[in-house]
Amino acid sequence: MSIDGRLLAGMSVLAAVVESGSFSKAGEVLGMSASGVSRAVSRLEERLGVRLLDRTTRSLHLTGEGARLYEHAVPHLEGIEEAANVVSGAAVSVRGALRVSLNPLFARYVLAPALPRLQALYPDLMLTMVQFPGSGDLVAEGVDVAVRFGPQPASTMTSRKLLENRVLTVAAPSYLERRGRPRKPAELVKHDCLQYIDPQRGKPFEWIFVRGKGRAKEQLTVATSGSLTMTDADAMVQACVAGAGVAQVLALSVEHLVADGTLVELFPDWPGETFPLHIVRPSRRLPPASVEAFMAFCIELCAT
Incomplete structure (x- = not known):
């Protein structure tokens, strides 16, 4: 029947x-x-x-x-x-299970220090934080919300930009003592440059330098090379700290290392290259209150 x-x-x-x-x-x-x-x-x-x-x-x-x-x-x-x-x-109460896929830099440097406040605001929220590639299928992975760096492709997902983070070119003092400090970006073709794979393209990121605004804006792309290519941003930073080469990294991950002298920013006169951080959810339709609350919390964190 x-x-x-x-x-x-x-x-x-x-x-x-x-x-x-x-x-x-x-x-x-x-x-x-x-x-x-x-x-x-x-x-x-x-x-x-x-x-x-x-x-x-x-x-x-x-x-x-x-x-x-x-x-x-x-x-x-x-x-x-x-x-x-x-x-x-x-739909109206922030509770239950929420599965979020987080960029590890955002998870470590932005969200983790604020988790006690999130727990205090929403004690009935059961948060699971996972890491998937930036191009992963959120629906297939059972992810409710994702935080990803980089431009987001057109899709049915709802996307909101959280921030623009500066791209810094850095090296360890030990590397600079051994190889000399490049005075302009074009000189990087003679240096060991740590390459980082773009997860959306499967190829190393281009090294781009930007300064100025409007008509005075200047952009330069340098064809760098090196013997080390990575997909782990933390490993790349640690290799750079150890003196393995020059790296282009997000300020979010190395500002404290630059501040204490562990790394040196090579081209502070080229400050215009940035990389966007987005928060996305798979569908525009009737999101649960937990999804809306988590997205609002992340937006607030990045606005301060």
Whole structure:
């Protein structure tokens, strides 16, 4: 027997009759007339081919078949009601499981220090943080929200830019002592440059330098090369700190190292190259409150 809306509706009416004790009281609960309730029960009996209620002018009693049906059906009806309440509550209440895919730099330097505040704001939120490639399929991976660096391709996803982070060209003092300090970007063709793979293209990023604005804007692309190519930003920073070569990195990951002298920014007079950070979700349709709350929290973090 197929399960359809009419069968479920009839079962709900029967349950209301049993629990209230009469057609008229069940009608008040359901917003129906007493005759409408009676017709709904009769249609259910016709569909099942058994009598469910013994009716008299003064009382209603479940038949044996009706009692067995009620006993087996009520737990499922209650489960459906509970599931509906949970889902509808998720639209207005920040609670339940949320799976987010985070760029590791954002997770480490921006979100992690603020997690206690997120927990205090939303104690019923169960957050799972994972890392997937920037080009990964969010729906296939079961991800509700992602935070990714780089321009986002046109898609059905909702995307919001969180910030623009400066791209710095840096090297360790030990490397500069050994190889000399380049005075302009073009001199990098003579240096060991650590290459980083663009996850969206599968090729190393170009080394771009920008300064000035408007008509005075100047942009330069330098064809760098080196013996080390990486996909791990942290490994690249550590290799740079160790003196393995020159690196182009996001300021977010090395500002503290530049501030304490561990790394040296080589071209502060070329400050215009930036890289965008976006927060995205797979669909524009009716996001749960937890998704909206997490996105708003990240937007606030990046605005400060």
